[in-house]
Amino acid sequence: MTNETVRDTHAMLSGMTPALMEGEFVFCVTPNEDVALLAAPDTLAWFREREGTSLILSKSRAAELGFNCDMPMRHIVLEVFSSLEGVGLTAAVASTLAAHSIPCNMVAAYHHDHVFVPAAMADLALEILLKLQEASPREASSLVTRPPPG
Secondary structure, three states: OOOOOEOOHHHHHHOOOEEEOOOOEEEEEEOOHHHHHHHHHHOOEEEEEOOEEEEEEEHHHHHHOOOOOOOOEEEEEEOOOEOOOOOOHHHHHHHHHHHOOOOOEEEEOOOOEEEEEEHHHHHHHHHHHHHHHHOOHHHHHHHOOOOOOO
8 A cells, every 4th residue: 555646446446455443333413513512522524414413433432422323333444545536436335335235334535435334244345345456447347236146
C-alpha cells in the first residue's frame, strides 16, 4: 500500500486491501443537538440531515446513550488511498456484497472508503472482498453477479 491517491477503478479494486476493524458499531440518529454534541468525542462519523444528526458509534457507547443497538455492524476499511474523483470502487464493493445478499453501508472519507456490514456477516463480507481484490479486472465483474444457489 502506498500513499498515492488512486483514481483508476481497477487499480482501486486491486489495491483496496480490505481490513476488518475491531469492535461493533451502530448507526444512530438524534434530532437533539445536545445529544449529538455529547456523543461527538466518541463518534466515528456523523452527518447532519434534516431529520436529525446521524452518528456512527461503538455499540457500547450507543447503548450508554440509550440508542437502539439491535443492528450491530462491523467496520471494514478499504486501505487503498482512493481519490475523491475515483469512479467505481464503492459501486463495485456494494454490488458484489449485494450479489451475496450482504447489506452494506458505505462511508467515503478523505483517504479511505469504509464498509459497514451486519456483525454476523462480517467474516463472509471480508472473504468476498478479498476475492474481489484478488480477481483480475476481467474476473472482477463476474463477482458482482449473484452466484448460483447452493
